[in-house]
Amino acid sequence: MRSRKGVLPIFFRKKSLNQRASTGPKQVPLPHDYKEISTSLKENEAYLRQEFANTTDIVFREFYMGETRCLAVWVDGLINSRVSHDLFRSLMLDVPPEVSRKIPSRDLADYLNRHFLPFYSTIRVEDMVELKRWVLMHKMILLVDGSPVGLVLDAETPPTRGMTEPVLESVVTGPRDSFLEPLRINTALIRSRLGDIRLKSENFIVGRRSNTLVTLMYVEDLANPEIVEEARQRLSRVDIDGLIDSSILKELIQDRRYSLFPLIKVSERPDKVVADLLEGRFAIVVDGSPQVLTAPTLFVEFLQTAEDYYMNPIVVWLVRLFRYLALFVATNLPGLYVAVTTFHQEMLPIPLVFTVAGARETVPFPAFIEALSILITFELLWEAGIRLPRIVGGAVNIVGALILGQAAVQAGLVSQAMVIVIAATAISNFALGSGYELASGIRLVRLINLVAGSVLGLYGIALGFLAFMVHLTALRSFGVPYMAPLAPLRLREMKDVIYRAPWWDMTRRPALIAGEDLTRSKTPPPAPPPERPPSQSRRK
Amino acid sequence: MRKVVVTLLLPLLLVTGGCWDQREINDLAMVVATAADVVHEAGNEQVRLTLQIANPIALVPGQGGGGGGGGPGAPKAFWTVAGTGRTVRAASLSIVERIPKPIFFGQDRLTLVGERAARLGITPLLDRPLRNRETRRSMYLAIARGEAKRVLEVEMPTFRATGLAISNLFDLEGGRQAIMPVDFGEFAYNLSTGTTSPAAPVVEVVPQTSISAEDRKSLGAVPQAIKVSRVAVFSPGGKLVDFFDEKETLGLMWVLNKIKTREIIVPCPVEGPVEPVVMGLVRSKSRIIVHLEKNGLPSFEVKVRTTCDLWEHFGTHPGLLTPQYYESLERRVNTSIEREIMHTVRKAQSLHADVFGFGEEVKRQHYPEWKRMAQDWPEIFPVVKVTVKAETGFRHRGLSVEPVTARKEHR
Amino acid sequence: MEPGKISERQLAFLMLTVTISTVIFFMPQIAARAVEQDAWLTSVIATVWGLIVAVVIVALARRFPGQTFIEYLPSILGRPLGKLVGLLYAFWFLSVGAFIIREFGMFLNITIMPQTPVMVFVVTITALAFYAVRSGLETWARVNEILLPLILLGVLMVIFLPFEHMDLRRLLPVGVHPLGTMLVSSFTSASWRGEVLLAGMFIPALVSTCHTSRNLALVVIIIGVILAAVEMAVVAVFGGVDAGQLELPVFSLARMISLARIIDRLEAIIVIMWVLGNFIKVCAFLYCSVVATAQVLGFREFQFLLLPVTVLVIALADNVLEDVAEFTDFLSNVWAGYSLLSFEMIVPLLLYLLVLVRPAEKRGAA
Structure with a gap:
């Protein structure tokens, strides 16, 4: 239909916060194009049939209620058939014939809406254009002959899969549900955990052609209003034909054109999103995407996992130290190794220097090429491991481990030391916490450090470190400095960076992110009960 | 995007420009020990530098010739090579022509100086290692009895490099008995004071002691070993004195x-046959106190505080370990320490060599007077009065009490 | 002029890094050569001069809120003279920046990479500083907040880890050198401390200024303490005489570190500290010379001057002081006169006196 009528009115994506029809629980900003619904069903039907011409998956169901002709239109497969069945049953069988005689036909639709529609949500619409679009947004519409009113009935059952455990952010303790593709399920998962009246949600329709529903959620008094307004602005600036996944939206609304590091967090865990909302962040749920965006984001968050907040804080402190170590190893070790063995041989202790030199004696390549080749092999194995069907995956492992590792070392093409170095790097790469994105981003950092280390030795490594520091600190996520609370240094907010303070001690929200209400917890620290004198009776 | 391209291209540009200081680790001839001698060659004095160079491929198990190094065809783990030249640097340059890889001093652990070179003056030999970026001040310095080259040429059964063996000995056993490790830093410091006589440990080549006279005949060549046990004393100007x-x-x-642990043998204080008792030193701390005498000369009081354990009672009779004898044991240890120190003081005074840094102590404690006597210190040192005061604390006597045969008398 | 805002802590951190990143490497040798084991005393005396600079610069800034040092020069001295002095200062920032960059390259040359041309170091570090300064004052002030703790950790390691080789008795006797020699040496030491003068360029960018003078005074004192500790460590390890004969005593100090034969040979720390610290230092001087130039010439913006000034600094750095010996000689003999005794302490002090003496004229000029 769009091909004939041209694109849908451009203002679909224009933000509009004045809800003209805020009847149902699901508000969608209205399109500004306006065509009144005619009292003649024939006219309406003709319009709709013309608009939906050549679309076989749209169902036009015509039926009579008593003598009154009615029309229901929906997208096949998106409507719960039991609910639609209920509709026809109640209208065709339960409505007494005198109703259509007694009620003037102008008010008939409203009357039906009040008395005979057993749906949990209906919207009354007077605009044909809007009504038409509701069809495309998974709703069922009902038109009654004689009434200039259309009814939008919510009987949506989008095709979905069952609830699964999170794939990327798995935990040992803590909740195990994860987001699914339908937006409504995702918002429900969030709302079910956060029953605060001030948890607000605003709808946007993004995508000129896809008409994707996007919901912005935030807790009104926790989120910084300026940041939320900024998010609204950026969402309404998006002008794209289709929004397939939340990651696309992420690239469209982040603060920088290019950034090696993720500026908006992507999560598949409802508990994480709720925790972020409670810290004053906002969440963006995109229909059709099982990943929810939250922002503003800080760099240190990518080194944290959901489980950090469920485990013993003392253990978490240790685990986090290891993660920072892993970050260092994953970014620097290959570069450092090449720098030390080709520039600063005097820095190795004497047994090590002989081991490394002896192992390298048969290797035909310079250390840099050696490191680069194994590193690339590792990257290829990684990629293959993700893409290959699970059945073939085993074969890749065997080839990778045996042939490339063992055989290359035995043939003297690479040294054992180098294989160990790259293996340590690879392990560290995945021990970073929840940041899969970070893990894939720092691959480039590692390569650049390798080049810098083999060109200028330790000096090169230091230069690389500085360059990335400048890049990182220059980044902002919705205006919040990315490296906070390290830079700018905010000692008060370090409670959740290198270590995690126990929950009774996490009294405040991050001030750079959250709005006015900074008090997180007033729980008194746990203490043993006051000592009571031993009771006399028990002594006996 | 342009920015990204530029950032990526910059290092590549540098790669094509050449990496000036890049050297693959296996392309280096790694020196683990150096020996410097001064020899009379071609009519003038020349420095002969002997380097002990590691061959890493023979040191890594599983690679190359590997392991035992037994077979005659197997590559040797270390190579000792010598060259002569007018200076230290010139000598090492003359070696460059004979080995296939650039010489790398970054892993040098030990410098040996030959006796003759030390007698002629050690200072010129020290300049290159102190100035060179690769060598370190924490490198050990030792004086070889005779030619230093011979020490590095000794082949040892366990350590394949003499140089590494000696530096290992200093690392692990320095401070035991008479092993006194000295590094370049300390030696240079002592020389820089101008009054202190530096001392450095002495390395000797000795025959392996287990060889009897008959073996010696049948073996032909005598297997040799390394011994480190004494020090060489230098004049403040850096010449070997004695x-x-x-x-x-x-x-x-x-x-x-410098003592970490050592044994002190004292006679048993209990009546009866004189039997040796070995006291083990656990820790000791000494202090030099300077007094100014009426005649304007300083006198020195050396105070030593030690803690000892009983290590061995080489005897049969009981009673030693009753508390009444602890004090006499301590007294005997004290006397032994005092006698040892006084012996050394007299020797040093006879050599006019202030090995203890007494002059430095005067400077530290009585600076105005020191300024007066600094010039004449070589004359003052031999005549100053030195007293020693040792104070020993007895700690424990090990896991048993009396010698086996003496135990029944205690029942 | 500066759109970014920094906090007082960031300014203090900045001044700390700027000063400490070079002084601990060169001062021990200069001080030890002059007064042997009393080297650390000169650092203590120098704190006094540093405090004077800090107090004066903040007091001047109080008089002219919202203005950088260069901006209020004409208000004190009158327009022609003020502009002239401003120009001199701009050149001073530029030349000291060039010295630093040159010194940076030469240091790496003697310590770890003897074959690499100095220009490689000069160009890379300046390019990086250019990138940082262009990213804004806020950015590199924040970078410094991450770097300073690392640098301080490195300094602490260098001070304490060579304890095996230390003999604290080598610090005796204390204070036996004539006061005159110590004073002269303290001027050199304070020339680095006097770099808190740069704060005069940053004060207008501060969010608040209530603790600025306290902070800067603290910075000067902390540097005094750290420098004294470094000098004590150097003397305790090498002795007063020998320390004066080492080209880079702190580097040699790091090479002495050996802990249980595992943590060994820690020159790496020194190299990293040197690069990190100098990066910020180059940023600071580059920024100051750009801003000063722009303000003397009366521009409202300074970003467009960044590239030409960067190129100029590189060109200057290629032409100053050819070798390390010359450099050390410059530092011990000329540096005090070129910095502390003119630009850093005497001129600001005179300016402040002028402000005090001629309050009326000042008001008129302003």
Whole structure:
């Protein structure tokens, strides 16, 4: 239909916060194009049939209620058939014939809406254009002959899969549900955990052609209003034909054109999103995407996992130290190794220097090429491991481990030391916490450090470190400095960076992110009960 | 995007420009020990530098020739090579022509200086290692009895490099008995004071002691070993003056706080046959106190505080370990320490060599007077009065009490 | 002029890094050569001069809120003279920046990479500083907040880890050198401390200024303490005489570190500290010379001057002081006169006196 009528009115994506029809629980900003619904069903039907011409998956169901002709239109497969069945049953069988005689036909639709529609949500619409679009947004519409009113009935059952455990952010303790593709399920998962009246949600329709529903959620008094307004602005600036996944939206609304590091967090865990909302962040749920965006984001968050907040804080402190170590190893070790063995041989202790030199004696390549080749092999194995069907995956492992590792070392093409170095790097790469994105981003950092280390030795490594520091600190996520609370240094907010303070001690929200209400917890620290004198009776 | 391209291209540009200081680790001839001799060659004095160079491929198990190094065809783990030249650097350059890889001094652990070179003056030999970026001040310095080259040429059964063996010995056993490790930093410091006589440990080549006279005939060549046990004493100007014997070295080590652990043998204080008792030193700390005498000369009081355990009672009779004898044991240890130190002091005074840093102590404690006597210190040192005061604390006597045969008398 | 805002802590951190990143490497040798084991005393005396600079610069800034040092020069001295002095200062920032960059390259040359041309170091570090300064004052002030703790950790390691080789008795006797020699040496030491003068360029960018003078005074004192500790460590390890004969005593100090034969040979720390610290230092001087130039010439913006000034600094750095010996000689003999005794302490002090003496004229000029 769009091909004939041209694109849908451009203002679909224009933000509009004045809800003209805020009847149902699901508000969608209205399109500004306006065509009144005619009292003649024939006219309406003709319009709709013309608009939906050549679309076989749209169902036009015509039926009579008593003598009154009615029309229901929906997208096949998106409507719960039991609910639609209920509709026809109640209208065709339960409505007494005198109703259509007694009620003037102008008010008939409203009357039906009040008395005979057993749906949990209906919207009354007077605009044909809007009504038409509701069809495309998974709703069922009902038109009654004689009434200039259309009814939008919510009987949506989008095709979905069952609830699964999170794939990327798995935990040992803590909740195990994860987001699914339908937006409504995702918002429900969030709302079910956060029953605060001030948890607000605003709808946007993004995508000129896809008409994707996007919901912005935030807790009104926790989120910084300026940041939320900024998010609204950026969402309404998006002008794209289709929004397939939340990651696309992420690239469209982040603060920088290019950034090696993720500026908006992507999560598949409802508990994480709720925790972020409670810290004053906002969440963006995109229909059709099982990943929810939250922002503003800080760099240190990518080194944290959901489980950090469920485990013993003392253990978490240790685990986090290891993660920072892993970050260092994953970014620097290959570069450092090449720098030390080709520039600063005097820095190795004497047994090590002989081991490394002896192992390298048969290797035909310079250390840099050696490191680069194994590193690339590792990257290829990684990629293959993700893409290959699970059945073939085993074969890749065997080839990778045996042939490339063992055989290359035995043939003297690479040294054992180098294989160990790259293996340590690879392990560290995945021990970073929840940041899969970070893990894939720092691959480039590692390569650049390798080049810098083999060109200028330790000096090169230091230069690389500085360059990335400048890049990182220059980044902002919705205006919040990315490296906070390290830079700018905010000692008060370090409670959740290198270590995690126990929950009774996490009294405040991050001030750079959250709005006015900074008090997180007033729980008194746990203490043993006051000592009571031993009771006399028990002594006996 | 342009920015990204530029950032990526910049290092590549540098790669094509050449990496100036890049050297693959296996392309280096890694020196683990150096020996410097001064020899008379071609009519003038020349420095002969002997380097002990590692061959890493023979040191890594599983690679190359590997393991035992037994077979005649197997590559040797270390290669000792010598070259001569007018200076240290010139000598090492003359070696460059004979080995296939650039020489790398970054892993050098030990510098040996030959006796003749030390007698002629050690200072010129020290300049290159102190100036060179690769060598370190924490490198050990030792004086070889005779030619230093011979020490590095000794083949040892366990350590394949003499140089590494000696530096290992200093690392692990320095401060035991008469092994007194000295690194370049300390030696240079002592030379820089202008009054202190530096001392450095002495390395000797000795025959392996287990060989009897008959073996010696059948073996033909005698297997040799390395011994480190004494110190060589230098003048403040850096010329070798004399060697201390083992006892004098021990006395010196008390004063310089170089002793970590050692045994002190004292006669058993219990009535009866005189039997040796070995006291083990656990820790010791000495201090030099300077007094100014009426005649304007300083006098020195060396105070040593030690803690000892009983290590061995080489005897049969009981009673030693009743508390009444602890004090006499301590007294005997004290006397032994005092005697050792006084022995060394007299020797040092006879050599006019202030090995203890007494002059430095005067400077530290009585600066105005020191300024007066600094010039004449070489004359003052031999005549100053030195007293030693040792104070020993007895700690424990090990896991058993009396010698086996003596136990029944205690029932 | 500066759109970014920094906090007082960031300014203090900045001044700390700027000063400490070079002084601990060169001062021990200069001080030890002059007064042997009393080297650390000169650092203590120098704190006094540093405090004077800090107090004066903040007091001047109080008089002219919202203005950088260069901006209020004409208000004190009158327009022609003020502009002239401003120009001199701009050149001073530029030349000291060039010295630093040159010194940076030469240091790496003697310590770890003897074959690499100095220009490689000069160009890379300046390019990086250019990138940082262009990213804004806020950015590199924040970078510094991450770097300073690392640098301080490195300094602490260098001070304490060579304890095996230390003999604290080598610090005796204390204070036996004539006061005159110590004073002269303290001027050199304070020339680095006087770099808190740069704060005069940053004060207008501060969010608040209530603790600025306290902070800067603290910075000067902390540097005094750290420098004294470094000098004590150097003397305790090498002795007063020998320390004066080492080209880079702190580097040699790091090479002495050996802990249980595992943590060994820690020159790496020194190299990293040197690069990190100098990066910020180059940023600071580059920024100051750009801003000063722009303000003397009366521009409202300074970003467009960044590239030409960067190129100029590189060109200057290629032409100053050819070798390390010359450099050390410059530092011990000329540096005090070129910095502390003119630009850093005497001129600001005179300015402040002028402000005090001629309050009326000042008001008129302003």
